[in-house]
Amino acid sequence: MHSIPQLQDKVSELFDTRNYLSTPNELYEPIQYTLSQGGKRLRPLLSLISCSMFGGNLSEVENAAIGLEIFHNFTLLHDDIMDQSPMRRGMPSVYTKWDTNTAILSGDTMFVLAYDYVIKTNPEILYNTLVLFNQTAREVCEGQQYDMNFENLLHTNIEEYMEMIRLKTAVLIAAALKMGALAARASQYDQDAIYDFGILIGIAFQLRDDFLDAFGNQAVFGKPIGNDIVTNKKTFLYLKAFEKANPAQKNQLIQAFAMTDSQQKVKQVLEIYESLQIRHETDNIILELHRQALEILNKINISQENRNSILPFLHKLVGREV
């Protein structure tokens, strides 16, 4: 198979020269702005890794991979309106830079654009690719709805939270991997296995995000530490803390989350998290998901050499160093 750096170059090549401008400018400029910002391009990279790992021809998955990335960026664009997030990747989000109407309509057009690429897939695998893409797109919308529901709930539980991040984050990672397998004409067993593997990795990826928000190094993480705490986001850490806390500690948590001084609030909440061993609890579950994922990977029908060449990347992914 190709090396990870080779595949990373290939992903850059797929996106860097692409121009989305067209008329009317008002519609396409925000699309060009969004898609030229880059980001990690993780999902198309996973499609290429998977396709290569299963011995497939990269050209068979390229269009679906581009479509997935455009779809992902479309969801971020609409999510930013819904979550009122003024910034994205260090730049003003589209609804801030332009306005809400522009963000809605440019987003819709990006969704069409995503399909424009996906439908270029080899007719032999077009239907299966579309079924996977559609199911994923629908689940991502469902995940966003659950996430918004949680905002308005006083409490939720870890099980519901895990289901939310499965839908909102993991299914797209799983689908990216499965598309590569599908393009490589891997067996149904292998396609399903790489999907299940992707779900576990995707959930671990999100939990690591939750973890780093509290315990990360801002310079490495790229986002301000404690933002989830400041915004009272019901992350795994938050829910686990409430689950483990005794009545006195619960009161402390409630008081801490009600604080208005952000710096003091983060400090206070982190102290309670540490006393409840939330760092350890979160690390443990990520390790367990990682272990289960590797167990699946070991049963997939690829050479040990290919397996070995992707393992370091996977470790970094779950550590969120890519």
Place this chain on the structure above:
Amino acid sequence: MHSIPQLQDKVSELFDTRNYLSTPNELYEPIQYTLSQGGKRLRPLLSLISCSMFGGNLSEVENAAIGLEIFHNFTLLHDDIMDQSPMRRGMPSVYTKWDTNTAILSGDTMFVLAYDYVIKTNPEILYNTLVLFNQTAREVCEGQQYDMNFENLLHTNIEEYMEMIRLKTAVLIAAALKMGALAARASQYDQDAIYDFGILIGIAFQLRDDFLDAFGNQAVFGKPIGNDIVTNKKTFLYLKAFEKANPAQKNQLIQAFAMTDSQQKVKQVLEIYESLQIRHETDNIILELHRQALEILNKINISQENRNSILPFLHKLVGREV
């Protein structure tokens, strides 16, 4: 071919028993609400008419027709947010009944749902159906953007207006017809001809809407008369009036459109329209489009009997009596 009433029954059958509810409820209830309101279901009816007229099997176009109708309703849902239209089909629009976030995300999910149906199309014609569907979806978004641009412009011209309604309204009508032809395996010539026919009919359909807003009978039209005038909408009538007016009449128009009393404003503008023979001008262009459309229809390779059986429907359509 089937009679129009038979095909209308078939369309009702396709939609009336369908249930879109799923979890999370917050996401799917607005979809069920939107899609159970009915509306004319004109686009799927046109697909069925076209398929039947070309001797096709209706089951070959049903899924694409359902997809087109769901797509159309999705665009209305998002348009209502952008245009701040509180009502739709006599009911509160989704963003009014729920909120903007719900309308954005339920709309996105409806778009996925539309594709869910379209991709069930026979693999033999799946790719061509998807290309047509995607091109249409993109053009409808472009049309909505031009429409929003016009709101912010002091003036536009008739040519730009015609291009806007071609994109916003006519391409979907044309695509509905072409999908029927494609499903019936009509020749490329016939597919393209029925598309061109649809564009002309679609533009005429929109111009008749403009016409009836000013000169219609409220009981028949179903919407309050003069709404376009009250909201200073740059319709064909508005643009034609400004085009024909001499400097004095232009001043009268500007003064009339600046009036704050709605009833007086409509009365005043209609008087100027009548003095400029805008009723006659609009009727003329609709008749001319209709004539060109029939010229195309006459060259399409279908029996005279089939042609005759759809003509009364087309007359009614351009008269907006269906």
